[in-house]
Amino acid sequence: MYSEKVMDHFTNPRNVGEIPNADGVGEVGNPVCGDIMKIYIKVKDNVIKDIKFKTFGCGAAIATSSMVTEMAKYKSLEEALKLSNSQVAEALGGLPPIKMHCSNLAADALHAAVNNFRKNEQVIK
Amino acid sequence: MFILEKTTEQVKEVRVVRSVYFDHSGTTPVHPAVAEEMYRYLIGDSFGNPSSVNHLGLQVRKKVTEARDIAAQAIGAAPGEIVFTSGGTESDNMAIHGAAYTNKSRGNHIITSAVEHHAVLNTVKALGKQGFNITILPVDQYGMVSVDDVAAAITDRTILITIMHANNEVGTIMPIAEIGKLARERKIVFHVDAVQSFGKIPVNVDELGANLLSLSGHKIYGPKGIGVLYIRKGTRWRQTLFHGGAQERLRRAGTENIPGIMGLAKAIELAMENREAESARLMVLRDKLIKGLTSIENVRLTGHPVKRLPNHASFLFKCIEGESMLISLDMKRIAASTGSACTSGSLEPSHVLLAMGIPHADAHGSLRLTLGKDNTDDDVDYLLEVIKPIVEKLRNMSPLED
Incomplete structure (x- = not known):
């Protein structure tokens, strides 16, 4: 059902955890639909220096979360905002069709984290 | 000493390739x-x-x-x-x-x-x-x-x-x-x-x-x-x-x-020949599974505690999604089943669990283990051994609070 890459990221997820005092936190999904993704970022000079995730969900939800953290690390905020859910799925060698809708939200969570960072920054300014 | 270590290694290897079928309510092997x-x-x-x-x-x-x-x-x-x-x-x-x-x-x-x-x-x-x-x-x-x-x-x-x-x-x-x-x-x-x-x-x-x-x-x-x-x-x-x-x-x-x-x-x-003896045997294994799994924090039995099929054990694991648990078990060669939305082909979790008043979020964390003729006490021990680290890993990954 899942590609080898999905299974690899599911079995050995990268960047799992929380960042205390994160500069931005993004959360998407809800427990009703069965997927929640939470992404934490640390930003310096407009670049994502550290990124971690916590996810409740199926194999695809966990693998996409892991993949998006790898893709976004050391990227500028603008580059991070350009990452799309379908690029994440593609990087994993594809997802089963039904998973494209329900569990492919990791880029959305990343965008939410970036937007949250920018909002926090404005408040400080 | 060397031989002993080797033996331990070999035993470990045997355990890794052990294959356990716990989905007899799904289907059974042809006798x-x-x-x-x-x-x-x-x-x-x-x-x-x-x-x-x-x-x-x-x-x-x-x-x-x-x-x-x-x-x-x-x-x-x-x-x-x-x-x-x-x-x-x-x-x-x-x-x-x-x-x-x-x-x-x-x-x-x-x-x-x-x-x-x-x-x-x-x-x-x-x-x-x-x-x-x-x-x-x-x-x-x-x-x-x-x-x-x-x-x-x-x-x-x-x-x-x-x-x-x-x-x-x-x-x-x-x-x-x-x-x-x-x-x-x-x-x-x-x-x-x-x-x-x-x-x-x-x-x-x-x-x-x-x-x-x-x-x-x-x-x-x-x-x-x-x-x-x-x-x-x-x-x-x-x-x-x-x-x-x-x-x-x-x-x-x-x-x-x-x-x-x-x-x-x-x-x-x-089935007629074996039913009584087999049901009595499986009930012992079922009850061991129930006892072992419900001793894990935030795991509970679903269905009636007494008026239930002799081979049937079903559970809710809080803060864990059923499919990720299923895949993790499958990688240990344990075949089980879940009522999670992710495996139903729809976006809704099991209509049975929802009808029982279980909230959507919890219904995603269901696990069903149904026993049959080839299951042994060792199979139950194996499941109880491998599931604990799986639960721990998935819960550590989960943003939900218990």
């Missing part, structure tokens, strides 16, 4: 004796059509009669009340649709429960769109249908009650005999889906008060694609779905699935 029996009807000159009047047909017809006797005896029926079908889904469809349309002049009300198998629930719902009034009864926290609810739902227009004997997802055994009594008193046709209970607990059509009863082959180490619909003599029922030849005394058209029927009869024979 070798069943496969052998079927093979006899796939080769040589046992290919005859039982409807044909020639020596090849007649010799097969005799065998079908014997198989029918075996099926009838197993559930306390007469051979003439047994119809072979393609399985549980067909039996359910035929029973419900046939009873509804045959009794249309007497009324249009059908009663079922919220936790039925989709083969029943969706058939009843389809009839709801064809002019029938339907009542879908709620269940309690254990997934149990209440006899009082059934009694209260019956009206002068009620023509059919269809309730399952035991639930496939949570293992709860329903008060079928009492519902059957109610139905008989009110002269309402009563259908029982006994696909999950047959072979595990006694299924006797008179004791249950069933007019119609569905069985499936592949849940009892028989082949897929074969089942039984029991139709009590005198029941207001006729075939309304399939039109064709006069096979099965006009109740099921189409040339009989002979290898399937013969395999099913063998499976029924074995």
Whole structure:
């Protein structure tokens, strides 16, 4: 059902955890639909220096979360905002069709984290 | 010393390749004796059509009669009340649709429960769109249908009650005999889906008060694609779905699935022989699983604690999604099942768990372990050993608070 890459990221997820005092936190999904993704970022000079995730969900939800953290690390905020859910799925060698809708939200969570960072920054300014 | 280490290594390796099947409510492996029996009807000159009047047909017809006797005896029926079908889904469809349309002049009300198998629930719902009034009864926290609810739902227009004997997802055994009594008193046709209970607990059509009863082959180490619909003599029922030849005394058209029927009869024979001893054995393993898993924090049993199938253990794991647990177990070569939305092909978690009042979020974390003939105490120990780190890993990854 899942590609080898999905299974690899599911079995050995990268960047799992929380960042205390994160500069931005993004959360998407809800427990009703069965997927929640939470992404934490640390930003310096407009670049994502550290990124971690916590996810409740199926194999695809966990693998996409892991993949998006790898893709976004050391990227500028603008580059991070350009990452799309379908690029994440593609990087994993594809997802089963039904998973494209329900569990492919990791880029959305990343965008939410970036937007949250920018909002926090404005408040400080 | 060196040898000892080697041995430990080897033992570890053996444990890694151990394969455990805990999904017997999903399907069962075909018993070798069943496969052998079927093979006899796939080769040589046992290919005859039982409807044909020639020596090849007649010799097969005799065998079908014997198989029918075996099926009838197993559930306390007469051979003439047994119809072979393609399985549980067909039996359910035929029973419900046939009873509804045959009794249309007497009324249009059908009663079922919220936790039925989709083969029943969706058939009843389809009839709801064809002019029938339907009542879908709620269940309690254990997934149990209440006899009082059934009694209260019956009206002068009620023509059919269809309730399952035991639930496939949570293992709860329903008060079928009492519902059957109610139905008989009110002269309402009563259908029982006994696909999950047959072979595990006694299924006797008179004791249950069933007019119609569905069985499936592949849940009892028989082949897929074969089942039984029991139709009590005198029941207001006729075939309304399939039109064709006069096979099965006009109740099921189409040339009989002979290898399937013969395999099913063998499976029924074995099930009857082994049921009591096997159920007692599996109950011990089931209770060990329940005890072991519910000792993990925030894991609870679903379904009735006592009135449940002897081979059935089902759970909710808080803050864990069922599919990720299933994949993790599968990588340890343990085959299990979940009611999570992710495995249902829809976006909704199990209708059974939701009907029991379990919140959506929790229903995603369900795990079903159903035991069978090849399971041992070691299998249970293996599961209990490997599941703890899986639960820990997935919970550490989860943003939900316990």
